[in-house]
Ligand SMILES: [Ca+2]
């Protein structure tokens with residue numbers, strides 16, 4: 001049986017404090033369209049009889065044109081008593097007019113007020129970001145359920161109300177740490193282990209990996225705390241498959257089927273089937289028949305399956321489920337838009353997204369020299385069992401995949417009937433070339449949230 005591990009590069013989360021707070025940004029404020037008359041900015045030629053021009057044209061169109069005021073830069077604001085097709089062109093054609101343009105209504109850009117948002121470079125920086133703010137003018141994830149098949153959920157103020165009921169698919173009591181096999185409570189009980197356990201020589205604290213992944217997808221925005229999720233009005237279905245020492249192919253396969261609305265023996269039907277599944281997990285080897293059938297089953301129900309490429313700086317073709325047919329495999333990029341040093345690559349990768357780097361390639365695991373270049377999201381500070389909610393930077397293809405899952409949720413909230421094939425096609429068609437380098441191949445390039453959402 002293949003043993004899956006989470007594919008974040010994580011270390012010592014519990015020992016570190018919450019991210020630094022910074023001043024809030026401008027609040028989101030959309031000015032309503034009051035239905036006022038059509039409005040133009042007209043540059044008249046020097047000495048032109050403006051009044052005569054507007055009276056003549058108004059009579060021709062049966063509207064009243066009024067010269068409201070002159071602008072500091074010389075144009076005149078001209079209003080029409082009602083919207084009238086052809087008026088702009090007719091104004092332009094007048095001999096008295098130098099130029100004319102519609103007095104376009106502008107809006108406050110939908111930048112959230114969350115205090116840690118300025119640290120989410122992965123959303124908005126021109127080089128390494130994926131252009132999320134432009135997408136928020138078009139969609140925020142409303143009505144979409146995203147399944148996070150991972151370590152389970154924790155209590156966090158930036159995820160309150162975002163978690164749906166979910167399920168715990170871990171069959172082994174020792175892996176689950178909740179005293180039994182599968183159950184209806186997907187609470188993350190912690191995946192810490194001692195030195196010598198899980199095939200590792202050194203001990204590790206709990207990762208709260210599923211909480212971090214969920215925050216990137218759908219952390220609450222504009223609530224005055226922490227970070228913003230990409231699809232902050234979507235809901236998260238927590239499906240627990242990873243515990244102490246990872247999880248099994250068999251549990252993950254059942255979880256994929258159930259999360260997408262399929263039936264699993266012994267498990268109540270899922271009342272909230274997910275149109276998007278995030279799998280920030282993997283193991284080495286071929287895509288086995290069990291995983292293949294589970295993914296086919298989800299895709300056949302219209303669910304898009306997003307998968308981390310893996311963190312071995314190797315060809316993703318050697319890692320499952322990254323190498324499975326029908327999934328969107330995501331490589332990780334750094335803040336400069338290069339393939340992250342740990343990210344897998346190759347022709348099985350469909351797109352790339354920020355996974356960040358909290359340390360340099362030359363530094364040993366556990367070092368954190370550049371946490372500001374990692375991916376900031378929701379977490380917990382408990383070393384073993386859950387402690388307090390915090391915000392923390394991780395790096396990994398585990399962090400890249402939920403960026404894409406979040407964008408897919410935005411796409412589906414705008415256009416709910418998109419098929420998985422249409423989703424992939426749009427993601428790739430509107431990705432941009434990797435700004436830096438990606439030896440080995442990063443698919444169609446870095447996902448562009450605004451361009452992709454606008455196109456669907
Ligand atoms: Ca259990």
Ligand SMILES: [Ca+2]
Nearest residue numbers: 168178183185
């Ligand atoms: Ca449980």
Ligand SMILES: [Ca+2]
Nearest residue numbers: 114220225227
């Ligand atoms: Ca927030």
